[in-house]
Amino acid sequence: MLRPRLNLLLIVSATVAALVGLPVASVLSNVLAGDTGATWSHLAATVLPDYIGNTLALCLLVGLGVMLVGVATAWLTAMHDFPGRRIFEWALVLPLAMPAYVLAYVYTDFLQFVGPLQTFLRESFGWSKADYWFPEVRSLGGAVTMFVFVLYPYVYLLTRTAFIERASGMLEASRTLGLGPWRSFFRVSLPLARPAVAAGVTLALMETLADYGTVSYFAVQTFTTGIYRAWFSLGDRIAAAQLAAALLGFVILLLAIEHASRGRSRFHNTSGRRRPLAGQPLPGWRGWVATAVCTLPLSIGFLVPGYLLLRLALAERDGQFTTHFVALARNSFVLAGLTAIIAVTLAVLLAYGARLSTGWLAPSLNRLVGLGYAVPGSVIAVGVLIPVTRLDNWLAAQWQVWFASNPGLLITGGIAALIYAYLVRFLAVALQSVGTSLAKITPSMDDAARSLGLGQVTTLWRVHLPILRGSLLTACLLVFVDVMKELPATLVMRPFDFDTLATQAYTLASDERLAEAANASLAIVAVGLLPLIALSRQISRTRR
Known part of the structure; x- marks a missing residue:
């Protein structure tokens, strides 16, 4: 009974890791598409030095x-x-x-x-x-x-x-x-x-x-403003992808510098116990x-x-709590709430799969999922829109063939693609919180549950989740707040005539x-x- 369930969780982990890595792969693949030399030369001669x-x-x-x-x-x-x-x-x-x-x-x-x-x-x-x-x-x-x-x-x-x-x-x-x-x-x-x-x-x-x-x-x-301008003002997908790849290069360089700064240094507290530290007056x-x-x-x-x-806010009393403001708040809360629930659910599956796994694959996949937080929202937006738009166009064409009607954009026309981008960006936040708390639960509790005849799913439901209740709420809240504040991906990917509190604040301020x-x-x-x-x-x- 152990092996099929373990494989199922591994399949979930591998699928999520592939979906998280897809936007980055999409950006990198489009760097080499089209007339790369001409686009890059134009960027280098005009805006690239400033960026x-x-x-x-x-x-x-x-x-x-x-x-x-x-x-x-x-x-x-x-x-x-x-x-x-x-x-x-x-x-x-x-x-x-x-x-x-x-x-x-x-x-x-x-x-x-x-x-x-x-x-x-x-x-x-x-x-x-x-x-x-x-x-x-x-x-x-x-x-x-x-x-x-x-x-x-x-x-x-x-x-x-x-x-x-x-x-x-x-x-x-x-x-x-x-x-x-x-x-x-x-x-x-x-x-x-x-x-x-x-x-x-x-x-x-x-x-x-x-x-x-x-x-x-x-x-x-900067590169972020350049990506937005290339995508919307110029309509140049290749230029946007190349700028996104360059921005991704900056992020990778930062991570490499941070890793190199630690070197081989290790720091340990060798005292027998940690004594309270009295503040020096x-x-x-x-x-x-x-x-x-x-x-x-x-x-x-x-x-x-x-x-x-x-x-x-008090000076603009006539604009408070209007129907439009309530609609903006509703849009923001729906996006943040759905993303938080999905993110925490996936985080529980990924963390539990790594807990049950005795090999290196599941923890490695979770580390790959965690890298999504390091990718800027503008890069994720470009990386998601390119493959999802192609899928949307293919689905619309097939629907036309099957039902002789045009359904429009099924994925990018709604909030599904936007939630996907949020998950790529913020799933790591939920996974970190859930994974850290799950690691603190002693394995002897799993052994005790197994000795009572409980399977893995039942053990997760009846033993681990009640203990993790506080951590799950914290993870949900952190993702919720991050989505509420997210601006670049929302600006690029939001459906037509769909605004949030963040985009409204940006638009009015602009x-x-x-x-x-x-x-x-x-x-x-x-x-x-x-x-x-x-x-x-x-x-x-x-x-x-």
């Missing part, structure tokens, strides 16, 4: 920014005691609820020439436009700032955990050797946390490469400096834009109707807070 230069500049500056902010805040909250530390421990993750493109819309409205800040300065000091200089928010520097203060929590979370887990005994040893706080940080704590820092920076950079709303709104030409002005350092990224990334969004975009943006942020509240409660319960 490469801006993308490299974004990666370099955002990487440095999130590393500086994330490591500094992680070190302060993990290793020191200062006013407000217990609040900052969990509050510093809140900017993750604020999509970068929403931050871009809010700060553009606040900082532009006719915005509240510059208007206040002119009225207060009697200045005219020629009397003062003000930084341009819609620029490469502005985009870097948005990304840094939204994405630094990736570095903060991973680095803070590394400091707490690895610092207790080693810092005491370094102090006995005469190292002061700064030398202990640079010579002991930071080298031990290097893998966590590299992983956090890599996650932040992958989100930066995948972004479309911020760079498009700020007119920063920062008396007087040092404590208030630490408070200011933690307040700055939290304010820029969450508190100030949250207040400005709420103010804009038309400079920022106050009207506030309602949709605020709804996205509110939904994004749900998993962060759970994460914040978990952080606040941490005992060191």
Whole structure:
């Protein structure tokens, strides 16, 4: 009885892995299609240098920014005691609820020439436009700032955990050797946390490469904006595929650099037990400096834009909760809900198949599925549309032959292809959560269930799923929020006259109707807070 069920789960794993890998294979196969030389030459002579230069500049500056902010805040909250530390421990993750493109819309409205800040300065000091200089928010520097203060929590979370887990005994040893706080940080704590820092920076950079709303709104030409323009403005599928392949190359390069940064280094806690780590008090002005350092990224990334969004939404009261807004919310919730349910179901099957497997195939397939999260939404959209459109046209032709009627586009005309793209992108999120929790269930429970005559399916249903209830809810919530915020794939693949909160916010902001975009943006942020509240409660319960 074991072998057929095991093979069935392997078939499921192989099928899902093939479907996840199909968009990437489609992009790579189309790179060599058509008149490649002419298209590539045109791109190289016109827009490609800007795409490469801006993308490299974004990666370099955002990487440095999130590393500086994330490591500094992680070190302060993990290793020191200062006013407000217990609040900052969990509050510093809140900017993750604020999509970068929403931050871009809010700060553009606040900082532009006719915005509240510059208007206040002119009225207060009697200045005219020629009397003062003000930084341009819609620029490469502005985009870097948005990304840094939204994405630094990736570095903060991973680095803070590394400091707490690895610092207790080693810092005491370094102090006995005469190292002061700064030398202990640079010579002991930071080298031990290097893998966590590299992983956090890599996650932040992958989100930066995948972004479309911020760079498009700020007119920063990157590969993501180029893909969208080639597909929609020029109608050039080959150019879009080639740009998508180039963007994929950047992602692969990032992953390779992150892997190489770890090298052969291994870090272990060799102490007999993990002792609680008492925070070093920062008396007087040092404590208030630490408070200011933690307040700055939290304010820029969450508190100030949250207040400005709420103010804009209240100023546009006539546009709140209209029939159109309810329809947008319904579309977003339907897409996010269906994707989350399917993703969690597939994640349970994949994780359970890997648990039952004694070979290397099932875990390897799951790792392949996990790579989908590293692929930007714009690349996935191009990779999905090319084969699915061909399938759609073939089905329509066959339907015409069989039933003498034209059904239209059966897959791309609805939300099926869009949900498929979401699954390729976010199935890894559910699989990571479910797989980690399932691995914590001792195998002896499977043996006990088997001794009571329960089969594998019954064991999963009656033993594992009740234990995994919390993890399944968490995985479902994470996928739900990711889909709610997803913009590039939704813009490219949504059916005609089908908008979501994310696309509506982008469209209104692009038309400079920022106050009207506030309602949709605020709804996205509110939904994004749900998993962060759970994460914040978990952080606040941490005992060191």
